[in-house]
């Protein structure tokens with residue numbers, strides 16, 4: 001066999017994710033299977049501005065009998081089917097120091113908290129890419145208010161709140177049944193695993209290199225540019241070097257800002273603008289209302305010490321679509337039993353996203 005030079009866009013390799021301390025298998029040669037020309041526009045935007053059956057539309061009755069006010073901007077209310085609640089009995093008492101099999105293997109923690117729904121807009125048929133920048137600012141303001149209010153309630157009236165996970169689940173492909181533009185916030189008395197793993201990774205990196213993981217990562221991505229999708233003064237959007245989902249992206253604050261609680265007006269304007277530009281690119285990718293799960297990662301509420309010093313505001317977008325509006329990626333087989341795998345390289349995905357323009361045009365086709 002003749003010596004061949006390694007080609008990252010052809011030969012299989014594994015990439016390390018320093019945030020989650022895990023690996024992803026990249027098999028670029030498999031992406032050569034033909035897939036262009038298979039885009040199908042499955043989405044027909046026929047939804048009305050107002051839907052009398054929608055439990056999120058202004059003035060409508062909610063599933064549990066409450067009624068929404070006739071809100072005219074972003075609107076937050078407690079989730080009628082909250083995953084965690086403030087009031088519940090304490091766990092049965094056990095002696096944690098006793099070396100029993102149960103103590104070794106069946107670890108359990110009490111978890112209280114609160115869950116909220118955030119209606120982005122009173123208009124039933126909009127989504128982030130179609131919203132005006134001035135309306136997106138209301139969404140960002142709502143996230144900030146929620147973050148700061150929950151922190152204050154924890155401080156002043158001892159509510160059991162340690163971390164608030166703000167997220168949006170969009171599209172039926174992600175299991176979201178209501179089209180109305182909305183996100184959620186789940187506030188827990190514990191730091192969820194993904195975030196707590198990141199905090200561990202940040203701390204380890206700082207210990208080893210005496211600098212922030214994200215400070216180095218931003219420097220490197222802006223230098224290499226091959227995974228860069230968008231940037232403005234305050235933020236960059238990249239397909240992470242270690243991305244698992246085909247068109248996964250991350251919005252990262254260029255400067256170290258622990259949370260949205262500290263955002264000034266410039267940061268809010270820049271986040272609104274980059275959110276809109278990114279989601280328009282997503283919609284134009286397969287000419288559909290692009291489904292995804294996205295969310296904010298930031299400092300725990302009232303963080304101090306390392307948790308505050310190591311936190312760096314960023315957002316993850318995990319979209320499931322693979323090669324058309326109707327063909328999605330599943331994490332199955334080897335990925336469930338071994339580790340995640342992707343065909344398209346993050347560099348190829350970033351190039352596709354970079355080359356898409358920033359106008360909403362798929363709507364005009366219908």
Ligand SMILES: [Zn+2]
Nearest residue numbers: 054057124180
């Ligand atoms: Zn609605």
Ligand SMILES: [Zn+2]
Nearest residue numbers: 198297314316
């Ligand atoms: Zn993160």
